[in-house]
Amino acid sequence: MARRENPEINAGSMADIAFxxxxxxxxxTTMNVDSGVSKKLSEKPPEDYVPPIIKEKxxxxxxxxxxxxxxxxxxxxxxxxxxxxxxxxxxxGAGDGKIDEGEPTGPCNYCQGEKSLSSSDHPNKAIISVxxxxxxxxxxxxxxxxxxxxxxxxxxxxxxKERYGIPFPELEESYKDDRNNxxxxxxxxxxxxxxxxxxxxxxxxxx
Amino acid sequence: xxxxxKKKKGMPAVxxxxxxxxxxxxxxxxxxxxxxxxxxxxxENPRLPNxxxxxxxxxxxxxxxxxxxxxxxxxxHGTGFNRIQxxxxxxxxxxxxxxxxxxxxxxxxxxxxFMTTSIKADKESNVGTIIDIRLKLRDVNALKISYSASKGSxx
Numbered sequence: 194m195a196r197r198e199n200p201e202i203n204a205g206s207m208a209d210i211a212f213x214x215x216x217x218x219x220x221x222t223t224m225n226v227d228s229g230v231s232k233k234l235s236e237k238p239p240e241d242y243v244p245p246i247i248k249e250k251x252x253x254x255x256x257x258x259x260x261x262x263x264x265x266x267x268x269x270x271x272x273x274x275x276x277x278x279x280x281x282x283x284x285x286g287a288g289d290g291k292i293d294e295g296e297p298t299g300p301c302n303y304c305q306g307e308k309s310l311s312s313s314d315h316p317n318k319a320i321i322s323v324x325x326x327x328x329x330x331x332x333x334x335x336x337x338x339x340x341x342x343x344x345x346x347x348x349x350x351x352x353x354k355e356r357y358g359i360p361f362p363e364l365e366e367s368y369k370d371d372r373n374n375x376x377x378x379x380x381x382x383x384x385x386x387x388x389x390x391x392x393x394x395x396x397x398x399x400x
Numbered sequence: 401x402x403x404x405x406k407k408k409k410g411m412p413a414v415x416x417x418x419x420x421x422x423x424x425x426x427x428x429x430x431x432x433x434x435x436x437x438x439x440x441x442x443x444e445n446p447r448l449p450n451x452x453x454x455x456x457x458x459x460x461x462x463x464x465x466x467x468x469x470x471x472x473x474x475x476x477h478g479t480g481f482n483r484i485q486x487x488x489x490x491x492x493x494x495x496x497x498x499x500x501x502x503x504x505x506x507x508x509x510x511x512x513x514f515m516t517t518s519i520k521a522d523k524e525s526n527v528g529t530i531i532d533i534r535l536k537l538r539d540v541n542a543l544k545i546s547y548s549a550s551k552g553s554x555x
Contacts, residue, residue: 204420211423218430227457229518229546237538257527327528331468332449334527335547339451346453397531 230339235393251313253282253321257337259328272336279321279344281306283388288314303352303387316348316388324395341392348388356383443469443485446522451549462515463546464503466496468529469522481525484533493532497540520548 255275256264263270265278286304289297301315313319321341325334346361353361357380364384368377446469457463467485471477477490484491486499504512517537521530537545 204417207420208416208423211420211427215423215427215430218427218434222430222434227460227463227518227546227548228454228551229457229548230451230453231455231516231544231546234534234538234543234545236541236543325527327526327531329527330523331521331525331527331530332523334530335449335451335549338547339453339549342453394531394534397527 230335230342232338232392247320248314250311251318251320253279253313253319255321255323255337255341257323257325257329257333259326261330261333263337272333272340275337275340276344276347279341280347282313282321283316283319283344284348285309285312285319286315287312290315290317303355305351317386317391319391321392322395323392324398326398329397338392342390345388345390349384352387353380353384356380440488441467441485442472442488442490443467443483444472444522445469446520446548447524448520448548448550449523450552451547452551454549454551455546457516457518457546459514462507462511463518464500464515465518465520465548466499466533467520468525468533469520481522482529484529493529493536496533496536500537500540500542514544515542516544516546517542518546518548 254264254266258264263272263275265275270278283306284304285306285308286301287306287308287310289300291298298315298317304316306312323334323337323341325337350361353359353364357364361384364377365381368374368381371377446467468481469483469485470479470481471483471490477483484493484496486495491499500517504515507515519530519533534545537543
């Protein structure tokens with residue numbers, strides 16, 4: 194007769210079972226968080242829509258050809274210089290801003306650009322137009338979009354630090370955490386209105 | 401000298417009773433964080449481009465994904481990088497409006513304006529394909545899009 198002091202269920206293989214499950218979940222797990230460059234498309238224009246006349250100097254033209262080369266304002270450019278060029282264009286501030294809800298916004302007093310007469314009047318008038326070929330590689334296209342968005346975020350960040358003393362991403366983050374905070378909302382909107390992101394996609398060329 | 405006599409018994413085994421607890425803890429962590437892929441890809445996994453200005457996509461249920469890339473079945477669809485996958489079929493840009501309308505019917509009406517279309521396209525696919533899709537999306541008023549990209553810079 195076996196006489197035992199304290200009979201226990203053998204739990205030694207429990208670890209093995211748990212490991213098996215663990216490895217299964219380890220293998221099937223995909224930890225990717227969906228992230229991407231977000232864009233808002235413009236609405237479909239009505240049939241009789243007449244596009245407004247925009248001065249040549251308020252348009253920053255970026256062309257990407259089918260060999261993924263960049264042509265910016267008529268000159269070849271490397272993608273690394275694109276952001277600087279875009280910042281210089283947006284932040285130029287040579288003239289008066291557009292009339293916003295019946296109220297003229299006046300000259301750009303927060304711009305630090307060169308105020309060159311051949312470049313944009315005001316950030317809210319400055320339009321960046323990206324034209325690509327149908328054969329352009331998507332990777333290049335997105336890189337260009339990314340650089341342009343980055344140009345805007347650099348400017349917004351600078352203004353936010355100047356006016357409110359904190360970087361813009363942080364300001365936006367704290368607004369997201371506290372949606373009912375009206376002062377935060379005003380600050381975020383103020384920055385966004387000062388540097389509105391106007392990037393338009395022109396009809397692609399094809400051949 | 402009874403003390404020395406005891407030592408003869410040898411080293412006691414390391415107590416592994418807590419091992420299952422640790423393993424279970426890890427197991428639960430992975431069980432909770434796992435998301436199973438709902439559609440199986442008919443395309444080769446798109447190599448996403450890199451970008452720095454990425455935003456996280458929130459509310460998974462409001463995101464409809466369009467894949468663009470190279471087909472796994474090269475004999476049927478060729479080796480180009482411009483195949484479009486909607487749900488679990490290879491489709492064309494013409495099918496995009498139907499896809500979006502179908503996605504919309506899955507959520508409540510109040511949430512429709514917050515729906516986002518995520519475009520997961522391969523680096524080497526062409527802008528022409530993207531633009532075709534974009535025009536179709538505009539037709540059905542699905543204006544929020546997100547070009548899927550991984551965070552980081554490669555230059």
